Amino acid sequence: MRSFVWVLLVLFGLFAAVATAHFVVDYRAQITQRDTSELLNVELARRAIVDDIGAVTTDLTFLGRLLENLDFDAIGSGRRDPTIARIFTTFARQKGIYDQVRFLDQRGYEVVRVNLQGRDVVLVDDAALQDKSARYYVNKASGLAPGQVYLSPLDLNVEDGVIEVPLKPVLRFVTPVFDRAGQRRGLVILNYLGERLLRRFRGAAANIADHIEMVNGDGYWLSSPRVHEAWGFMLGREETYGDRFPASWRRIREGANGQFGNDDGLFTFATVRPSVEAAELLQTGQVPSTHGEVWKVIAHERPSEGIAAFAQFAARNATPYLGTSVLLVGLAYLLAAARVHRRAAEAERAYEHRFRRTLEDIGLVALMVDLQGRLVFCNRFLLDLTGWRRDEVIGSDWIDRFLPDDQRAAANELHRVLQQNGDYPAVREGEICTRDGERRLIAWNNTPTREAGGRLLGLTAIGEDITEQRIAENQVRQLSRAVEQSPASVVITDRQGCIEYVNPKFSAVTGYSFDEVRGKNPRMLKSGETPAAEYGEMWKALSEGGEWRGEFHNRRKDGSLYWEAAVISAVRDADGNTTHFLAVKEDITERKQLQQEIDERNLELARSRALAAMGRMASMLAHDLANPLSSVKMAVQILGRQAAGDEARELSEIGLEQVHYMEAIIADMLTYARPGELDCKWLDASKMLVGVAGTVHRRMTEYGVALDMQCAPGLPSFPGDPAKLRQLLSNLLMNALQATAVRAVGERYVSLQADLTETHAGRRLTIQVCDNGQGIDEQVRDRLFEPFFTTRSKGTGLGLAIVRQIADLHGADVALVAREPVGTCAVLTLPLTPPVSGSTHRGAAAAPEES
Template sequence: TYLHRIAEAQRDYEQRFRHTLENIDLAAVALNRQGRVTFCNNHFLDITGWERDDVIGKNWIKKFVVDEDQEQVSGIIRKMDTPQSFPSHLELQVKTRDGEPRLITWNNTLSYDSKGEVIGVTGIGEDITEMRRTESELLKLYQAVEQSPSSVVITNPQGDIEYVNPKFTEVSGYSAEEVIGRNPRLLKSGETSREEYSNLWDTIRNGGEWRGEFHNRRKNGELFWEAAAISAIRDNEGNITSILAVKEDITEKKRLEKEVEKQNRELALAETMAAMGRMASMIAHDLRNPLSSVKMTLQILDKKADPAVSADTNELCHISLEQIRYMEEILSDMLSYSRPDALKPEWIPIDKVIDLSIGMSQRRRHKKKITLHTQYHSGLPTIYADATKLRQVFSNLIANAFQATIDSDSPQVSIEAMIELGHEGTNVRIDICDNGCGINAEDQKRMFEPFFTTRAKGTGLGLAIVKRILDQHQANIYVSDNKPAGTCISVILPINPATQNPKTESQDHEQDPYR
C-alpha cells in the first residue's frame, strides 16, 4: 500500500542517516518524545566511556545530564510539543562513566512521522571541554596581563606593536590606539647604543631572553628607567610569530639607589670629616703655637736686621715668612673645612661683597698686572646671606681666576652680576670668567672634591670649602668653558634661601633624569 511504501522509505532513510552518523567524527544521540535514548554512535561512546547497553533505552536526563541542568533539559524536551520554540543549538555537560562530565555543544534536529508529528530529536555534538578549558585559561592569562603591575608589549616579528596593556599606557602616557602598528622606538631617548640593540635582536633570534635596562622617554618628554625582559614567541615549527616584552618602571628604584649612594657618600664624608676634625685639633694644638713662635721670631729678626748683614740673609728671612704664611693658610683651610661654622645671615648687597672679595685677592692680581672687568647690572636686590662666608667664596674664586691666567700674554678676568629668574624664584647670578689655561672635563667633575688639586701647592680644600658654603646657602655653582680660552664659574644665589627647596650636593647643572 501507499502508507507501507512511505514507511519503508522512511526506514530506509533512517538507516542511511544512522550509517552516516556512525562514520562522522562527532557525537550523535537520538531521543524519543519521552527523552529516552534510541540511538548513539561510537564517537559518543568513545568520549563518554559508556558501553552501548549503558546508553540505549536509558532516560537521557536521569542518566546523562548533570544535576544542575536536569530541570532545564526537561523543559527543552517538553518543547517538542511546540517545534517552533525548540532550540536548535545547546551546550550541555554530559556525565561520563568515570564521573568527569564533558561539555558538548549540540546541534539539534527534530524527527517527524508520516503525519508530520514530532517523534524525537537527533543531536550532533562536538566535545568542547578542552576548548572551553583553554579559553578559560586564556581569559585568566589575559586578565592577569591586563592587570599586571608591569608593562607588557607584544610586537610582530618586524617589531610593530600589536598589543599593550593598561600599565604601559599609565607609564608611557601613550594610549593603545596611539602605538598599535608603530615601532617601540617612539619611546627611545637616544641613550641606548646601536650595539646594545643589535645584541638584543641577536639574543632573541637565537632563542634566548634578553634582559637589560632602557632609559626611555614618556609622551610628555619626561625620561624614565625601565628594566625589560624580551623574548620571542614561536609556533610549533619554531618560527617567530611575536615578540614579548615585559617591562618594569624602575625610575623610583633608581632614584632610591642614587639616594642611598648619596647617603653612603655623605656618611663616608662625615666619617672623614670627623677624622679631619680630630687631626685639625691636634695640628692646632701641636703645630700652630710653635709655628706662631717661629713667625714672631722671624718678624723680630727682620725688623732688627743690620744693614751690614748680607742681603742674602734678609732674603732668606722673607722667604721663610712667606712659607709660614702659606702653612697658616693650610691650617686655616683644614680647620674651616673640618669644622664649618653655622651661617649668620643678614640682608646684604652682593656688589659690595664682591668688591671686598676683589680687594682680598688683589695681591695676586698686581703681581701679573691682570686686567679686571666688573659689571653689576642695575636693580640688583639685596640677598639674605652670610657676608663673611660669601667673601670667602668669592675671594677664593677670584684668586683662582687670577692664578689661571698666570701664563696668558694678556691676562683678563671679568666679573658680572645679574638677576636670574628661575622656576623656584628670583636668584642673583655671578659669573667669574678668565682667559687662562682652562680646566679639562675630567677635572671639572672632581674640582669640588676635598683634597683634589692639580697644583703643586695647595691642600685641595679651597673649592671644597666654596662648595660647602654655597650648599649652606642652598646655592648652585657651575663650571663651563670660556670661549675662546679659559674658564667661567657661575654662582647662583637665591635671594632668600628659606623660600627655596633644600639644596643637596647631588644636584648638578643638568636636569636630574631620575626625578
C-alpha cells in the first residue's frame, strides 16, 4: 500500500507538474494574443487620427494657395470680399466637415465667416463678424511664414466667452495668406469638427471601445468610454489620468509608444503629435516645433484574475486530464506539450487572420507587396474597385498590373529605395488603373512591413479613393468661372427664396449690385405685370422638384420694365432634399417689343383686309340679293297660303325656310362688315339674361333642349350696348343648341350662368354658356372666332366672329373651354366700367335698362 501511495504520489506529482506547465503556457498564450490585439487596435486608432489631420491640412493649404492668387487691392479693412465668400461657401458645402471657415485680416478681424448649421452652410452677415485678435490661436499664427500651418489644441468651442452647448469639440487649422507681392494679407482658419475626429478614432478601435481612451499632454481626457470624464479641463473637473495612475502616466508621458503592465493592469499607448503629422505633408520646417501639442492614445486592460483563469482552464481540460491520468501519465505529458505548441501556433495564425480580416473589412484600399514588388495580399475593396479577381492579381507584379505607364518609372524608383534603405514615403497620392483602363486617384498611407526580428519583408499600404473628391474640386473651380462669365443672369436662392448669389450679368440687367439684393427675395423685381397664376404654376413645379420655364415682366432699379425668359429648377443634396433654387434668365425685352409690333401690324392688316372685303361683299349682297329675295319671299308666302294640298304647303314652307336662311347670312355679313358704334347703357345683368333666354326659348323647346339659367344674387349693373350684347348671347346660345344635336332628345342640355369674378384687372362680370355636346377639338378651338371658319356643313362662319367683334367693342374677353365631363363652355368676361374707345357711347350714364 505504501508503495502504491508513493507511486500514486509520484504519478500525481507528474500529473500536477504537467497540468501546471500546461496552464502557464496556455495563460501566457492568451496574454500574448491579448497584448498583440491591443497594439494593433491602438495603432489603427492612431492612424485614423493621423489620416484626418492630413486631410484637413491638405484642404487648408489648398485654400491658402487658392487665395494667394486673388487680387487683394479691392479688399479693404473689415470689408467682405464676395469672391472669398463664394469660394468659402462652395468649399464648406462640398466638404461638410468644418464648423467654420474664416478669413481674418491682418488686425485679427473676421472678413468672411461661413458657418455649418446642421446640413446648411450659412454666410455670416457683416454685422455678426467678430474681432478675434485676442484669441490665442490668432496670436500663435501671427508670426507664421508662407506655407506654414498652426494647429490649435483640441478643445470645446467658445462663443462670446461661453462654452457652446451642446458641446462642440473643435480643432483649428490656421495658415497665413500672402498676396502675389509677398505681403501678408491675413489668416485662413478652418474650425474642424472634433467630434468627427473622435468618431473615427473610436470606430477604428471598435474592438476595444470599452477601454480605449485619448488624453492631451496634461492628462485630461479628450475621449473616454466614460463620457463624464471628457473635457474636464474646460468643465471644471480637475482629475487627470496622472491622478488616477501616477506611475503609469509618467511612463506614458515620457515614451512615444509601447506596452507595459503593472498592478493597475496592461497599458498600451501611442503618441500623436498633430503638428508633426501635418508637417509630413508639407516641406521640411513648415510647422514650428514649439507649436506642437501631444495626444496620447491609451488602451487600459484591467488586471486579470489568476483564479478565474485557472477555473476556465480546468473546465476546458478536466475530461482529457482525468482520462489520461488513469491510463498514461507519460503520454498525457507529451499530449499536453503538443497541445501547448498547437495552441501557440493557432494563436499566431488567429492573430494573422484577424489582422488580415481587419484589413479585409476596412472601407479603404489595403494591400501588401513583398520586396520584389509582388502582391501578396489585397482586400475586397481593391478588387471591387478595379474589377480584378483575387486569383488573377495575387503573386503578380503590383506596378505592372495596376499602375499607369506614365507612373511606373517613379514607382520603380521608390521601390528600389525601399529595397536598399527600407525607406518609403509615408503619404503620397497616385493613380491606379482598373481592369477596364479607368484611372482612379488614391491617397496612400504606407508602412514598411517588418518581421519580429526587424527584417524588412515588404510594404503595407492603405489608401482612400479620392477621385470624385478631386473631380468635385475641379468642377467647383470651373463652375465658378463659367457662372461669373455667363451672358445670362444667374440667381441662386435658399429654400425660402432669399438670394444667396447673383452673377455680374444680373447686376448689368437689373441695376442692382450683389450687396443690394443679398438676402432679399427676387419678388423685389416684380412689376405687377406678370399674372399671379404664372407664379402659382412656377412654385407648384418647383415644390414638386421639377423645372419651370416661362417669362417675367419685371422692373429694374431705375423703374423701367423689362422682359426676361427664365429657367428655374431645384438644387438637391445627396439625400434628394431641395436646398436651393437656381434661376438662369435672359433679357428678351427687345425681342418681345419687336414681336408685339409685328403681331399688332399683322392683326391690323388682316382686320383691315377682312373688313374691306366684307364691306364690298355686304354692299353687293344688299344691293343685288336683298330686293330679289324680298320678291321671292313674298311669292313663296302667297303660294303657301293658296296651296291646295299638304305636299304643296310643305314645299312652300321649305322654300320660305331657305329664304330666311339666306336673309340671315346677309344680315350676319352686314353686321360683321359694319359693326357700327356702341350705344352704351347701364344694364341689369339678370334682366338682360332673362330677356335673351326668352327669345331663344321657343327654339330650345322645338329642339328638345333643356335650358338651365343661374344668376348669382346681387349682380351689379354694367355698361354695354343692349342690342349688340343680346345678339352676342343669342349667337352663343344658338351655337350651344346646335352642338347638342348629337344627343338624343331628352338628354340635350344648355346652361346660362352669370357671376362676379376677381381677375388681375379687377372685378369682372362672367357669363358662361355651356352645352353637353361632343365638344370641340383643341386644334380648331381658337380658330372658331376667325371670320368664315366653320366646322358645320351649313353656316357662314361669322357667328362667333361677330361674338368676338362685339366683345372687343366692349373691352371684354371671350373664350371657348372644355366642359367636364363632356361638352363646351363659352366664357364671356365683361368689365364693370365703360369701355374706352373712339366711339360715342350714348346713354352710358343713364339708369339701368329694363331688359
